[in-house]
Amino acid sequence: MYNINKNYLLFIVGLFIGSYLAFQVKSRNTIIPSINQTFIDLPKKLASLNTYYENWFQNAGFIRRKHTIDTLRYGDHLFRTEAKILEHQIPILCVILSNNDKTAKAGVHTWAKGCTDVTIVKLSGRKGKHHIPMKKTAENSNWNKLCGAIKEIEYDKFEWVVFVHQQTFVLLENLRWFVASLNHTKGYYLGQAESFWNVRYNLAQAGFVLSQGSLRLLKAEFDEEKGCKVDSLMLNKEDFTLGKVLSKYDIFPIDTRDPDGYSTFNAFNWQQEFFPGVNYYKNSIYPRKCCSSRVITFKGIERDKFYMYYYLLYQLDVFRDGNLGNKPMATPADKDYVWKHFLAEHGVYRNVSADEYYNIWAESGFNPEMFNRFDNNYD
Structure with a gap:
């Protein structure tokens, strides 16, 4: 009889504590529909x-x-x-x-x-891997x-x-x-x-x-x-x-x-x-x-x-109208301008083969390995 009463008592006490905690948690997390602030005057909308x-x-x-x-x-x-x-x-x-x-x-x-x-x-x-707990x-x-x-x-x-x-x-x-x-x-x-x-x-x-x-x-x-x-x-x-x-x-x-x-x-x-x-x-x-x-x-x-x-x-811009950025060059550029200009800078004023052009380009200090270094530095 004593054990039954004791268990019953524990059940009642546990039920009361659980109900109380549930009420507290619910009341603490209730969403507040409006906030009464007297310190500021922000429009509501x-x-x-x-x-x-x-x-x-x-x-x-x-x-x-x-x-x-x-x-x-x-x-x-x-x-x-x-x-x-x-x-x-x-x-x-x-x-x-x-x-x-x-x-x-x-x-x-x-x-x-x-x-x-x-x-x-x-x-x-x-x-991380070497993180020391603090x-x-x-x-x-x-x-x-x-x-x-x-x-x-x-x-x-x-x-x-x-x-x-x-x-x-x-x-x-x-x-x-x-x-x-x-x-x-x-x-x-x-x-x-x-x-x-x-x-x-x-x-x-x-x-x-x-x-x-x-x-x-x-x-x-x-x-x-x-x-x-x-x-x-x-x-x-x-x-x-x-x-x-x-x-x-x-x-x-x-x-x-x-x-x-x-x-x-x-x-x-x-x-x-x-x-x-x-x-x-x-x-x-x-x-x-x-x-x-x-x-x-x-x-x-x-x-x-x-x-x-x-x-x-x-x-990124989306151009829907206007023509300021679409004007062609006053004098159209020669399609061969770039390589001719490069050769002229190195004193060459004649047509050259692809191998000759590469050798001039390599001797000027630019070579494929430099592009690799630039790419690695960028990464």
Whole structure:
């Protein structure tokens, strides 16, 4: 009888504890339908933001005229593109959080050319064949490194700072359009809004943006006396910890979707975004649809993809009309000009055989082995 009562008691206690924990987990992961922010005044819809931007653009005295790609590429260039105007007007610091220098440098050499300045913050080393495990401490946590980077920023030089992981590609033209009409001295915190354990934060994999006003508060928070100490058990989840710190100042993630509800900050590559298969954003505060025509971030995957995307987005042009770039030479070139010119440079003014031409070419210092060396150096 005693055993039956004891087992029954254990069952009741276990059932109560399990029910309580289930309730706590569910309540902590509840999606928050709306956010009450008193510190900022971002319009609720990007449609309104577009109106704000147009007003800002006109009040700044700018006049917009359309030009063809033909004119932009081959014209007299007595004008500036809207993207260049925004780049000049809105200084942005780009902070790349990296554990792989080569991938970070691929970002520096491509999308980050549009940054006013770039900083690379070294995170935990990549695990590899010769990786030596490091004891996880508060000092070498991702949060501590992010916090240290924030403390070093001279925020008065930049209106906005974008933080991204090394595999993230940023379209700075779209980011500058987004923030142009906003007051950078206020507390803005932009990105892909998530909610976990009742903490609202922007997902690091999608990148997040802080205004000068937010940075000013953070630098005051992390003074010399307190440093980067925070009350958090998730120090390697730097985005979660940052959201928790900013919440003390009533600075929360906001809705960054476009007027049609399409996402602008994206944490995954295009294949995963277009064909998700699973819900990658199960903790997202706002419903997600991929993807906005004013997309700001997406994942670039391998570093060679950075160069491919940069070429497609910034160097490849589609010419639909115009004739500036299609004008023939004033005097058509002689089809034999190249080899005749080469021989003339070497004092030969007669026709030569293929073998003689090769010997002259080889004696001039160029030989097939040099091309191999050039090719190897390029790789």
